[in-house]
Amino acid sequence: MKLEAYKDQIYSCLRCAFCFDHLEASGRSICPPYADSGLESFGARGKIAMARALLDGVLPYDQDVADRIFSCTECGACEAQCFKYLALTNIYAAMKEDLAERELLLPGAASLANDVGAQGNPYGRPQEKRLSWLPGTERVGTTADVLFFVGCTPSLLRRGIARGTYRLLDACGVDFAVLEDETCCGHPFMAMGLPDRARLALEGNLENIRRSGASTLVFACPGCLKTFRDDYVKLTGELLPIRAVHITEYLAELPAFHELKLKRQSRLVTYHDPCTLGRSLGILAPPRQLISAVPGVKQHEMARHGAESFCCGSGGFVRADHEDLAITTQGERYLEALSTGADTIVSACPACQTAFLDAKQRSGDSRPVDVLDVVELLASAL
Amino acid sequence: MLENLSAKLAEIVGAKHVTGKLADRVCYSRDCGPDKAGIPALVVQPGSTEEVSALVKAANDFGFQIYARGRATTFLGSGVKEGVVVLETTRMNEIRKIDREAGYVAAQCGAIWYAIDHQLHDSGWELAVPGGGGLFSCTIGGTVAVNAIPHGATEYGMTGDHVLSLEVVLPSGEVIRTGSAANPASEPIERNANGADLAGLFIGSYGILGVITEVTYRIRRTPEAEEFRLFAFDNYGDAIDAATGVQASGAATFIVGLFGGPKPNGEQGDAFLHLIVRDRASSARERMREAEAICFSHHGRSRPAEGTRRYWQEHMYSWLRNTAPGPYYSHRPYFCPEVAGFVSSQGLKKAIALFRDMKDEREQAFEQFGIRVKGVDAYFSRNGAYLWIDTLYDERRDDAWEYGMKLRGEIAERMFTEGRMSPGGLGAGVAPYIMPKLGASYDLLRSLKHTLDPHGTLNPGLLIPEEAR
Numbered sequence: 001m002k003l004e005a006y007k008d009q010i011y012s013c014l015r016c017a018f019c020f021d022h023l024e025a026s027g028r029s030i031c032p033p034y035a036d037s038g039l040e041s042f043g044a045r046g047k048i049a050m051a052r053a054l055l056d057g058v059l060p061y062d063q064d065v066a067d068r069i070f071s072c073t074e075c076g077a078c079e080a081q082c083f084k085y086l087a088l089t090n091i092y093a094a095m096k097e098d099l100a101e102r103e104l105l106l107p108g109a110a111s112l113a114n115d116v117g118a119q120g121n122p123y124g125r126p127q128e129k130r131l132s133w134l135p136g137t138e139r140v141g142t143t144a145d146v147l148f149f150v151g152c153t154p155s156l157l158r159r160g161i162a163r164g165t166y167r168l169l170d171a172c173g174v175d176f177a178v179l180e181d182e183t184c185c186g187h188p189f190m191a192m193g194l195p196d197r198a199r200l201a202l203e204g205n206l207e208n209i210r211r212s213g214a215s216t217l218v219f220a221c222p223g224c225l226k227t228f229r230d231d232y233v234k235l236t237g238e239l240l241p242i243r244a245v246h247i248t249e250y251l252a253e254l255p256a257f258h259e260l261k262l263k264r265q266s267r268l269v270t271y272h273d274p275c276t277l278g279r280s281l282g283i284l285a286p287p288r289q290l291i292s293a294v295p296g297v298k299q300h301e302m303a304r305h306g307a308e309s310f311c312c313g314s315g316g317f318v319r320a321d322h323e324d325l326a327i328t329t330q331g332e333r334y335l336e337a338l339s340t341g342a343d344t345i346v347s348a349c350p351a352c353q354t355a356f357l358d359a360k361q362r363s364g365d366s367r368p369v370d371v372l373d374v375v376e377l378l379a380s381a382l
Numbered sequence: 383m384l385e386n387l388s389a390k391l392a393e394i395v396g397a398k399h400v401t402g403k404l405a406d407r408v409c410y411s412r413d414c415g416p417d418k419a420g421i422p423a424l425v426v427q428p429g430s431t432e433e434v435s436a437l438v439k440a441a442n443d444f445g446f447q448i449y450a451r452g453r454a455t456t457f458l459g460s461g462v463k464e465g466v467v468v469l470e471t472t473r474m475n476e477i478r479k480i481d482r483e484a485g486y487v488a489a490q491c492g493a494i495w496y497a498i499d500h501q502l503h504d505s506g507w508e509l510a511v512p513g514g515g516g517l518f519s520c521t522i523g524g525t526v527a528v529n530a531i532p533h534g535a536t537e538y539g540m541t542g543d544h545v546l547s548l549e550v551v552l553p554s555g556e557v558i559r560t561g562s563a564a565n566p567a568s569e570p571i572e573r574n575a576n577g578a579d580l581a582g583l584f585i586g587s588y589g590i591l592g593v594i595t596e597v598t599y600r601i602r603r604t605p606e607a608e609e610f611r612l613f614a615f616d617n618y619g620d621a622i623d624a625a626t627g628v629q630a631s632g633a634a635t636f637i638v639g640l641f642g643g644p645k646p647n648g649e650q651g652d653a654f655l656h657l658i659v660r661d662r663a664s665s666a667r668e669r670m671r672e673a674e675a676i677c678f679s680h681h682g683r684s685r686p687a688e689g690t691r692r693y694w695q696e697h698m699y700s701w702l703r704n705t706a707p708g709p710y711y712s713h714r715p716y717f718c719p720e721v722a723g724f725v726s727s728q729g730l731k732k733a734i735a736l737f738r739d740m741k742d743e744r745e746q747a748f749e750q751f752g753i754r755v756k757g758v759d760a761y762f763s764r765n766g767a768y769l770w771i772d773t774l775y776d777e778r779r780d781d782a783w784e785y786g787m788k789l790r791g792e793i794a795e796r797m798f799t800e801g802r803m804s805p806g807g808l809g810a811g812v813a814p815y816i817m818p819k820l821g822a823s824y825d826l827l828r829s830l831k832h833t834l835d836p837h838g839t840l841n842p843g844l845l846i847p848e849e850a851r
Binding site: 008012021022037039040045059067083085086 | 716
C-alpha cells in the first residue's frame with residue numbers, strides 16, 4: 001500500500017478541522033468537494049481519517065473511497081491551512097495510486113486516461129489537429145533558445161491562449177519554437193494515480209525538447225508547468241535539465257515586454273488565481289503585474305485571492321466524474337468574480353478559463369462580461 | 383432496521399444529509415484527543431432547529447442514541463459509542479444578528495467562533511472572549527456546550543459568563559429559549575431574567591441535557607491599545623506570587639504562566655509569566671506599569687515579549703515558547719492526554735510540586751514509552767488558575783498510548799484529590815476520575831439527566847460515565 005509511506009503524517013493529524021472552513025467567514029468552505037457534499041469524507045480531515053482507517057484495517061479501498069478521493073480538485077487550500085503542516089496532497093496522491101492499482105478508477109477518469117494513452121491528449125482529438133492554431137509553420141520543430149510547450153488544452157480547446165502566447169513571444173522578439181510532436185505532459189495521469197504513465201509521457205516529451213536545443217521552457221498551462229517543474233523530480237529522482245517557467249513569469253522578467261507600447265483598454269479586471277499557478281507554484285505577482293501593464297486597465301481583487309484563492313472547480317480533472325461538483329464550484333467562483341463589479345474576468349490557466357466560460361453560459365446572466373486569459377488580454381493590446 | 387432508520391432521518395433532513403457509508407462514518411468518531419471511540423451507524427446533518435427537534439423526537443420513537451457535535455475540536459474524548467447516530471451541526475452556521483446597541487451577536491450553533499469574531503472585528507467590535515481553547519475552527523454551540531477555557535480569562539472570565547441566551551432542543555424534542563428571550567414578547571438581552579438561570583444548565587453540560595441550536599453572546603468594542611510583557615523567574619513560587627499579586631490588583635487582562643515543559647526559546651529560568659493588558663492607551667500603560675512593578679518585586683526579570691504579542695494576536699500556543707507554529711507543530715505524531723482544571727492561584731504551588739514529583743517517580747517509564755511533557759501551563763482566571771498538565775505520547779505506538787492513558791488516570795486521581803483541582807471542560811476521557819468524587823452534586827446531575835432524558839438519548843456517557851457502559 002503506497003499509503004504506508006505516509007503513516008507518520010497520517011497519525012500526526014490533530015483533527016483540528018482547520019482544513020474545512022474559511023476561518024474568517026462563517027459558512028464558507030475552502031474545499032470544493034466538502035462544500036458541495038457537506039460530508040467530512042470529502043474534506044481533508046475526513047480523507048485523513050479514511051487514510052488512518054485504511055492503514056488500521058478498519059476500512060477497505062472501495063468505490064466509496066474512490067469517489068471521495070477522486071473528488072479532490074487538488075486546489076491545495078487544505079494543505080495551506082493545515083495546522084500540522086501535513087503534505088496532504090501527497091497523501092491523496094498515494095491513495096489515488098493505491099486505488100488505481102486496485103482498478104478502482106472512476107469511469108470518467110479511466111476513460112480520460114485511455115484517451116491520453118491513445119491520442120496523446122485528454123480530449124480524444126487527433127494528434128494532427130494539435131498545431132492547426134498556428135499562424136505558420138516556421139517555428140515548428142526548429143531549434144531555438146526558448147521552447148513554448150503549448151499543452152493539450154491551449155492546443156485543442158482554448159486556442160486563444162496558444163495564439164496569444166505565440167503573439168506575445170513574437171512581439172517581444174524572442175527566439176522560440178514549438179514542438180512538432182508534442183503530446184500530453186502527463187498531468188492527467190498524475191491526477192488519476194498513474195505516475196508511471198506520467199513519467200513515460202514526461203520523458204517522451206523531454207526527449208523532443210532536448211532536440212530543440214532550448215534552454216528555457218515556457219508554459220501557458222499551470223498543470224503542464226507543475227508536471228515539469230515539480231513532478232519530474234519526484235517521478236525520476238533527477239532535476240529537470242531545463243529551466244521551466246510560466247509565460248507570466250517569463251514576460252514579467254523580460255525587458256522587451258516592458259518596452260512594448262500596449263494599446264489602452266478600458267476594463268475593470270478581476271484576476272482569478274489558478275490554484276496550481278498561485279498556491280502550488282507560488283506565482284502570484286507576475287500575472288497582476290502584466291495586467292497592470294495595459295494602460296487603462298484597473299484591477300479589483302475578489303475577497304478570496306492570492307494564496308487564499310478559491311478553486312474554479314476544474315482541478316484534478318474532477319469534471320470527468322463529478323460534473324455537478326465542478327458546476328457548483330465554478331458557479332460560486334463566477335458569482336464571486338462578478339461581485340467585484342468587474343467587466344472582465346482574467347485568469348492564467350486554460351482549465352480555469354473553461355470553467356468561467358461554462359459558468360457564464362450556465363448563469364444566463366446577460367451582463368457583458370469578458371472571460372480572458374492574461375495572454376489574451378495582453379495580446380489584444382498589442 | 384438501520385435502513386428504516388436511515389429513511390426516517392432522510393425524511394427529516396433530506397437524503398443528502400444522512401449517510402451510512404463506512405467511508406463517511408469513520409470520519410465522525412474521535413475528537414482531537416487521545417480517546418478511542420466507536421464508529422457511528424449513521425451520520426445526520428440537520429439544517430435547522432426544527433430538524434434537530436424532529437431528529438431528537440425520532441430518536442425517542444425509534445430508541446436510538448444521538449451524539450451531537452460541532453467541529454469536535456475538544457481534547458476531552460468524544461465518547462461516541464459504536465452504532466449510534468452522530469448529529470453534526472455544521473450546516474447550521476448562520477450569523478443571524480449583530481446588535482451593537484444591545485451589545486450581542488446571535489448565531490446558529492454551527493457558526494465558526496473565529497469567523498464571528500472576525501466579522502465583528504471589521505467594525506471595531508469583538509466577542510466578549512476571544513475563543514475557547516485556541517482552535518479557530520470550533521463552533522459557537524460546541525464551545526458553549528463544553529464551556530471552553532478562553533484566552534483573556536483573567537479579566538474577561540469564562541466562555542459561559544457571556545452567554546445572554548440559548549435556544550436548546552431538549553431530549554424530548556421540545557425547543558426552549560433561556561433568559562429574557564424565553565418571553566416571546568422580549569429580546570435576548572439578559573440572561574438573568576424570568577427566574578432561574580436556565581442557560582447555566584446547558585453551559586458546560588457537553589450536550590447531555592439538550593442540543594444548543596442558537597447562541598446569543600455578548601460583544602464589546604475592541605480595546606484601543608494592547609501591552610505585552612514576558613517575565614522570567616528563577617523559581618516557580620515567585621512566579622505564582624507575582625501572578626497572584628497582578629491578579630488581585632486587576633491590572634492584567636490575561637496572565638499565562640509556564641511552569642513546565644520546554645522553556646521559551648532563548649530564555650533561562652524555572653517559570654515564566656506572559657502578561658497582556660488591553661484598555662485605552664493611557665490606561666493600558668498604567669495598568670502594565672503596575673503589573674511590572676509587582677513582577678519585579680517578586681524577582682521577575684523582564685524579557686523580550688514578541689512571543690507574547692504573537693501568541694495573543696495569532697492565538698497560536700507555540701508563541702508562548704517563542705517558537706513559530708511551523709517548527710513547533712510540524713507533523714509529529716504525538717497526542718496529548720491532558721489533565722486540566724481549576725485550582726486556587728496559591729494552590730498552584732502544591733499542584734505543580736505534585737506533578738514534578740510524579741514525573742520524577744516515573745522517569746524510567748517516561749523514557750521507556752517516549753512520554754514528553756508539552757507544558758505545565760496556567761491561564762489565570764478571575765479567582766484562580768486553570769492549570770493544564772499536558773503530556774504527549776506517540777500515536778503510532780500502542781504501548782505508548784496505553785501508558786499515556788494510564789498516566790492520565792494517575793495524574794487525574796492525584797490532582798483531583800491532593801492537588802485540589804476541579805476540571806473545567808469534561809468529556810468521556812476525564813469524567814470517570816472526577817464525577818464519582820462529587821457526591822450529592824453528581825447525584826443531582828444524574829437526576830437532572832434522568833428527568834430530562836429518561837431514555838438516555840443525548841450524548842450518553844459524556845459526563846455520566848456509567849452511561850457509557
